[in-house]
Amino acid sequence: MAIIHKTTMTPGKMELLADWLPAQPWYVPTGRPPGPSRAGGFRLDDPQGEVGIEFMVLTEESEGGPVAYHVPLTYRGAPLKGAEAALIGTSEHGVLGRRWVYDGTRDPVLVGQLLSLLQGRAAAQAQGLSDTRDPSVTTEFDGRTLPVPLLPPVRPRTAHTARDTEIALGDGPRLAVSRVLRPLDPAGAAPGAIGRVTAGWNTPDGTAHRGIFAALYTG
Template sequence: MAMIYKTTMKPGKTELLTAWLPTRPWYASTGHAPELDRSGGFRLDDPEGEVGIEFMVLTDHSGGRETSYLVPLTYRGAPLDGAGAALVGTSEHGVLGTRWIYDGAHDPVLVGQLLALLQGRAVAQDQCDSGVSDPSVTPWFAGPELPADLPRGRPDVTDTARGTDVRLPGAPVLTLTRVLRPGDSGPQDTTAAAGGLTAGWTTLDGAAYRGVFVELHTAGDAAF
């Protein structure tokens, strides 16, 4: 179980992401610097207890409009080999010291645990409290079954105008919905995806939304 410390981070995550988000191809620029509020999310546990895994929802209020983004992050006590381009920044944690913060789509630990969540081998955890599950996060999986242990190399990641595709060994693709759409409950034809998850977020004005965070697509009859 991951321990969530009630402490400081300098610079804070929102501060780092204010600079990082506008560099992403899926960020909808308003012509102003982002004005970010934390709107929701959840965590996953690393079975080895080394990597912090968080799925954040951030809502940008700049320019008089409101857009919510899914930002998965990993927190590491040392740099991830070969992932310099995925580094969001470093921060000084009040208990753990220097943390290297990465775009989690590029981190094999996050990808492995996300697949475990979709297949029922992991449970979504509350974003703020240790040892508390988050039943509002709803995964589903229709198969075919994926291996429990994927290769530990860095995933093949492609950012698009709306999301991020993570290509896995054997041809399945995890698609992260970066620009969240309220009310999007996933494909009506369940053959269009092999799995996915929906979750909710709440904006600063108290409006509650729900939508698709992740979909898993497979290629033909590829064996995994």
């Protein structure tokens, strides 16, 4: 069970992400300094109790209206070997001390727990509360298509598109993590996917949306 500490981080998460976001291939330029705000998300527990796992939604105004970004994060008490390119930054936590903050799509612990969530072996947790499930996060998985459990790679191999980060899972399956979220279209929600994670967020005007946060494909 992840314990949510009511304390400070210096620099804060939003400061780290405001520097990191504009360098990502899926970021929508605004022509002004980045100013993301938190808009939703959830957490997963690390079975070993060592790595913090958070799926954060940020919104930012652009010329075409607000853009919602999905940023999976991991928080570690020591550097992740071989993941220098995935490091977002370091921060001093008021209780836990120095934390190394990573792009979670390249952290095997987050990828493993996301696969467990998809397969019904893990439960989404509330973003800001300890030991509290988040029933608004829903999953679908066609367990007949792939062996269960599907295990993550030791070092996730990722490729970025304009809206997604794709994680290779061996020779065939791939996990597509949405980076620019779109409101759910029931008629065309991740066509061809054998598994999906759906969750919600709010736009700055308070409008609630739901969309696909991650989808699993056979190839």
